[in-house]
Amino acid sequence: MSVAAASQKLILSTSEKRRRTIFGVIFLLVGILIIWFFAFESKPGQLTTFGMNPGFASNAPTIPDLIFPTQPVLYALGLIALFMGGWQLARGYKSIGAMFGIVFGLFVLAFLAWAARDKSFNMVGMLQATLVRATPIALGAFSGVIAERAAVINIAIEGMMLAAALVSVVVASATGSLWLGMVAGIITGGVLGLLHGVMAIQFKVDQIISGTAINILATGITGFVVKRFFIDPNINDKFNHSQIFPPIQIPVLSAIPVIGPILFSVNVLPYLMFIVLIALHITLFYTRWGLRTIAVGEHPKAADTLGVNVFKIRYINITLSGMIAGLGGAYFTIGRVGQFDEAMTAGRGFIGLAAMIFGKWTPIGSLGASLLFGFADSFQQKIQILIPGFPSEFLLMAPYIITMIVLAGVVGRAIAPAADGIPYEKD
Amino acid sequence: MPDIPVLELRGITKQFPGVLANDNVNLTLMPGEIHALLGENGAGKTTLMNILYGLYKPTKGEIFIRGKHAEIHGPTDAISQGIGMVHQHFMLVPVLTVTENVMLGQETVKSGVFLDKRTVARQIREISAQHGLDVDPDAYIKDLPVGVQQRVEIIKVLYRNADILILDEPTAVLTPQEVEDLFEILQSLVDKGISIIFITHKLKEVLAVADRITVLRRGKTVATVTPAESTEQSLAELMVGRAVELTVQKGEAVPQEPVLSVRDLVVKDDRENVTVDGVSFTLRAGEVLGIAGVQGNGQTELVEALTGMRQVYTGSIRLLGKEVANATPRTVTEMGVGHVPEDRQRDGLVLSYPIKDNMVLNTYYRPPFAHWVVMDEEKIIEAAEKRVKEYDVRTPSIYATAGTLSGGNQQKVIVAREFSRPNKLLVASQPTRGLDVGSIEYIHRRIIEQRDSGTAILLVSTELDEIRALSDRIAVMFEGKIVAVVNAADISKEQLGLLMAGAMPKDMPPSAVVAQ
Numbered sequence: 001m002s003v004a005a006a007s008q009k010l011i012l013s014t015s016e017k018r019r020r021t022i023f024g025v026i027f028l029l030v031g032i033l034i035i036w037f038f039a040f041e042s043k044p045g046q047l048t049t050f051g052m053n054p055g056f057a058s059n060a061p062t063i064p065d066l067i068f069p070t071q072p073v074l075y076a077l078g079l080i081a082l083f084m085g086g087w088q089l090a091r092g093y094k095s096i097g098a099m100f101g102i103v104f105g106l107f108v109l110a111f112l113a114w115a116a117r118d119k120s121f122n123m124v125g126m127l128q129a130t131l132v133r134a135t136p137i138a139l140g141a142f143s144g145v146i147a148e149r150a151a152v153i154n155i156a157i158e159g160m161m162l163a164a165a166l167v168s169v170v171v172a173s174a175t176g177s178l179w180l181g182m183v184a185g186i187i188t189g190g191v192l193g194l195l196h197g198v199m200a201i202q203f204k205v206d207q208i209i210s211g212t213a214i215n216i217l218a219t220g221i222t223g224f225v226v227k228r229f230f231i232d233p234n235i236n237d238k239f240n241h242s243q244i245f246p247p248i249q250i251p252v253l254s255a256i257p258v259i260g261p262i263l264f265s266v267n268v269l270p271y272l273m274f275i276v277l278i279a280l281h282i283t284l285f286y287t288r289w290g291l292r293t294i295a296v297g298e299h300p301k302a303a304d305t306l307g308v309n310v311f312k313i314r315y316i317n318i319t320l321s322g323m324i325a326g327l328g329g330a331y332f333t334i335g336r337v338g339q340f341d342e343a344m345t346a347g348r349g350f351i352g353l354a355a356m357i358f359g360k361w362t363p364i365g366s367l368g369a370s371l372l373f374g375f376a377d378s379f380q381q382k383i384q385i386l387i388p389g390f391p392s393e394f395l396l397m398a399p400y401i402i403t404m405i406v407l408a409g410v411v412g413r414a415i416a417p418a419a420d421g422i423p424y425e426k427d
Numbered sequence: 428m429p430d431i432p433v434l435e436l437r438g439i440t441k442q443f444p445g446v447l448a449n450d451n452v453n454l455t456l457m458p459g460e461i462h463a464l465l466g467e468n469g470a471g472k473t474t475l476m477n478i479l480y481g482l483y484k485p486t487k488g489e490i491f492i493r494g495k496h497a498e499i500h501g502p503t504d505a506i507s508q509g510i511g512m513v514h515q516h517f518m519l520v521p522v523l524t525v526t527e528n529v530m531l532g533q534e535t536v537k538s539g540v541f542l543d544k545r546t547v548a549r550q551i552r553e554i555s556a557q558h559g560l561d562v563d564p565d566a567y568i569k570d571l572p573v574g575v576q577q578r579v580e581i582i583k584v585l586y587r588n589a590d591i592l593i594l595d596e597p598t599a600v601l602t603p604q605e606v607e608d609l610f611e612i613l614q615s616l617v618d619k620g621i622s623i624i625f626i627t628h629k630l631k632e633v634l635a636v637a638d639r640i641t642v643l644r645r646g647k648t649v650a651t652v653t654p655a656e657s658t659e660q661s662l663a664e665l666m667v668g669r670a671v672e673l674t675v676q677k678g679e680a681v682p683q684e685p686v687l688s689v690r691d692l693v694v695k696d697d698r699e700n701v702t703v704d705g706v707s708f709t710l711r712a713g714e715v716l717g718i719a720g721v722q723g724n725g726q727t728e729l730v731e732a733l734t735g736m737r738q739v740y741t742g743s744i745r746l747l748g749k750e751v752a753n754a755t756p757r758t759v760t761e762m763g764v765g766h767v768p769e770d771r772q773r774d775g776l777v778l779s780y781p782i783k784d785n786m787v788l789n790t791y792y793r794p795p796f797a798h799w800v801v802m803d804e805e806k807i808i809e810a811a812e813k814r815v816k817e818y819d820v821r822t823p824s825i826y827a828t829a830g831t832l833s834g835g836n837q838q839k840v841i842v843a844r845e846f847s848r849p850n851k852l853l854v855a856s857q858p859t860r861g862l863d864v865g866s867i868e869y870i871h872r873r874i875i876e877q878r879d880s881g882t883a884i885l886l887v888s889t890e891l892d893e894i895r896a897l898s899d900r901i902a903v904m905f906e907g908k909i910v911a912v913v914n915a916a917d918i919s920k921e922q923l924g925l926l927m928a929g930a931m932p933k934d935m936p937p938s939a940v941v942a943q
Contacts, residue, residue, distance in 0.1 A: 288534040295520045302518035306532030307503035
């Protein structure tokens with residue numbers, strides 16, 4: 001046993017060595033990139049301004065913007081990346097993932113500093129937009145986590161969001177109550193989740209097929225409603241025109257500079273997203289339901305032999321999954337624009353699934369990945385203002401490329417629950 | 428001993444579509460008794476226990492627990508009646524800890540919501556101390572060796588206060604040492620008043636540990652006997668229904684020219700650990716070389732390297748004078764190597780394919796089974812029918828999928844396929860693992876037949892009896908090295924056991940070649 005353990009350690013270090021080298025080279029390349037493209041491209045004397053105040057009304061006191069000389073800072077950022085690359089090659093960092101995040105951050109910062117030379121860039125505004133845009137993605141990811149932890153693949157998150165987006169705006173417009181609209185959206189998601197559950201658990205339909213069917217169904221029905229009814233301005237005005245949730249300034253917290261406007265001056269949906277996050281994390285890892293969910297997702301037969309009702313857990317989870325997706329769907333209409341458009345979820349449900357995988361099927365990891373995707377989303381928008389004509393498609397691609405790298409196992413393998421997608425059959 | 432049986436099964440009958448799995452089975456379990464349930468694969472042992480545990484509904488029959496009629500509709504009922512079961516394939520969630528696995532389904536909570544892992548861990552430590560079941564409550568199942576996982580399963584049962592313990596083939600996955608530990612644990616459980624049903628098909632174990640033995644054959648109770656009035660021979664006959672040869676009849680080996688020559692072979696496993704560490708040996712035509720060793724000492728990787736299924740790190744494998752290190756499995760097969768793999772379901776068969784296709788998996792692409800790219804269905808069917816008959820594969824039809832066969836019959840399909848063509852070398856890895864006496868007898872006879880027709884045989888087995896029964900020479904592997912090679916006739920079982928455990932016996936026979 002001890003010999004086996006010792007030799008295991010020895011071998012781990014060889015594969016680790018390879019990883020260490022790969023990441024060291026990446027860090028060095030980033031450093032060179034920063035100096036070559038950004039530092040060399042900027043002139044001495046140029047100044048970059050990062051706005052530290054939100055572009056909207058806020059409780060936070062106005063603070064001075066961050067102004068710094070572009071070129072020296074870029075050299076410094078490049079040198080830090082080079083140094084980290086050298087250290088990584090020579091000694092190796094313990095947590096490569098975190099270091100990779102830092103180097104990635106350096107690169108983004110350098111890019112911004114370079115793009116905003118002689119200009120001003122609202123940093124706080126972009127970070128707040130990051131949170132807002134990450135919200136539906138994170139809800140999609142949580143929806144995936146709760147379903148897949150019990151081994152039901154929910155590829156229908158996109159469709160559930162779309163349907164919930166429509167229902168919530170219709171209910172909100174008709175009743176004049178945003179909260180009723182939100183509840184209606186959650187119920188819509190829950191019903192679709194239950195439908196997916198009946199197909200996947202009861203009738204053991206292939207879960208990808210069943211999920212795809214729900215996606216197509218949702219696209220079709222919402223499209224039909226738009227084309228058949230909302231085309232009439234009277235109907236549209238009455239049923240597809242609601243208020244949106246106003247920003248809520250959290251007392252005290254919203255008055256903190258920088259953090260206040262980013263985190264504590266948003267509308268109710270990001271707050272709800274954080275509540276779902278905390279609830280999901282605690283229930284999944286510290287309660288009876290969570291333990292049973294994980295057991296059902298990993299080894300349903302073992303759970304069954306101990307008297308755990310596998311089907312019941314799966315039904316509960318897929319329904320909750322749909323409800324969370326429904327909340328995410330409500331964001332698109334009553335949380336943002338107050339009106340429904342065809343296919344307005346634009347793949348956020350699928351991106352949520354990618355965030356779930358990136359986050360290794362954990363709630364907190366999923367939020368981290370969602371924030372990364374949300375950042376890319378808001379970043380590409382702002383960059384179009386900063387550099388007109390910049391092909392933002394490349395920036396939009398970045399998160400997906402990162403996801404693929406993650407899935408290929410470079411940063412650390414993501415392992416799905418062992419029974420994921422496999423219907424449970426009693427003999 | 429009180430006279431009321433703790434458990435009584437009366438006239439249990441279970442009809443599956445087309446199969447009568449249990450036919451009027453009776454079984455009485457007395458308090459504090461180890462009752463062995465003995466039978467061949469497919470005799471209905473596991474079905475019977477699944478009925479008792481509420482996983483199946485019996486077609487007919489009654490269950491009495493402590494003299495009272497009991498209705499068992501599911502595991503929850505069984506647990507509440509004090510019945511606990513350790514399944515052959517462990518029911519443990521690998522990513523959870525020991526504590527979490529034990530508490531699953533009967534969780535202790537604090538403040539009404541949160542799992543109270545500390546209390547359960549304390550209870551586990553108490554149970555451990557009481558019964559000698561050493562285990563760390565905070566360890567993750569995936570990090571534990573099989574023997575310890577089994578202890579966790581027993582703790583799970585005790586945590587639920589069961590006093591009837593069912594063990595389904597508990598020794599199938601254990602090393603000889605772990606088996607001894609298990610028997611000690613069982614004895615201590617019985618001393619504390621727990622009654623045990625011990626399902627097995629291994630005769631030696633039954634005689635060693637049971638108080639009474641009930642033998643099942645084709646779904647029927649054949650007899651209930653005591654070890655005192657039984658011998659291995661008599662039990663085997665009860666199980667199979669005819670006289671069985673427990674020892675293989677074989678003549679002197681006539682070794683001829685070397686077929687396989689391995690030099691300084693180093694192989695790594697999937698996690699890049701060196702598991703075969705500089706192995707050298709030579710194998711001649713017409714002899715059986717047995718590789719003995721406790722599971723996990725590099726045998727698996729050695730066999731995979733020899734058959735082209737795993738990359739060789741360094742060293743040489745010469746087959747009939749040709750270097751085959753890192754050759755593809757097909758090249759190796761075409762040079763005349765037959766392979767009975769260790770994991771028959773993963774490497775030996777395509778479970779979702781019919782038997783007829785599994786019968787020709789190694790040669791399906793060549794005449795007579797294929798012409799250019801077209802398979803000759805008629806020839807395949809013809810060959811499959813012939814092989815099924817010749818090797819006594821018990822199946823309703825050659826069109827049934829391999830997955831529907833019992834373990835013994837799956838193994839016979841592989842043996843039929845691999846033995847049906849002239850082999851220069853036969854690599855047989857755990858050829859009889861999990862099989863019953865009848866099938867073991869049969870496969871052993873076939874292996875000796877192959878040897879006598881001039882095939883070189885490499886037999887890898889963790890069963891000492893099998894190694895000793897078949898081998899002409901024995902090589903012992905320990906931690907990736909061959910620690911000794913010795914003539915089978917010259918070495919005692921005890922000496923072999925010591926070598927397998929990494930110790931060097933005092934008086935090694937003169938034929939032994941001992942590694943430094």
